[in-house]
Amino acid sequence: MTPSQIAAFCLQLPGAREDLKWGSNRVFSVAGNKMFAILDFLDEGRGGLAFKVDSDLFLGYVDRPGISPAPYLARAHWIALQRPYPMGAEELRAALTRSHQLVVARLPKRLRLGLLLDPA
Template identity: 70%
Template sequence: MNDAILTEQQVAQFCLDLPGAREDYKWGGVRVFSIAGSKMFALQNLRGSSLAFKVDQELFLGHVDRPGIAPAPYLARAHWIIMQTPYPLGAEELRALLQRSHQLVVGKLPKRAQVGLLL
């Protein structure tokens, strides 16, 4: 394994610390991290057993080829991946991917809505 592994709570706190992020609970047990009202960038099973988020389209196949990472059900067509706990990525890489997911979603917002959300 690479560097330290993040806990489910550390992942949740990192997501909430990103600009404009908020959380909701949906679908009978999914913690949804979103921006601009309803634009999701990460999903965490309430039991902490899985984490899903968006990745760059051109890197999607490379990610799902890695052990412990799979296409996210229902969201793979939008280039989302899913992993179970313990997360197969080190803390630094996982934070970078979550931040990138956030920025991919911000980039799809109207320009006026992006103010204050870009990193």
């Protein structure tokens, strides 16, 4: 997937929005400021990508070539990928969807309901 395809996919997820933060980082979030993905992460427009993963899968991901703990966010179980991404398009879409779900699941129920994001 290209960075523009990733951005388009992230924006299709329920309640997602995009902001520019910290210079050129494209941040995808829900509920105003709850990040689930960062594009151009720490690499000034070259397409680096970071997102949240399940805590029990974190170590398995960072053992893979081309995937590392995301600086500043690893303690929250975020991983970082550089281009070319070491995941196929289908796996990357599934991982971004899961990242979105992990963030939504931590929102208060009133926000999940207000954004039509209640997974139940």
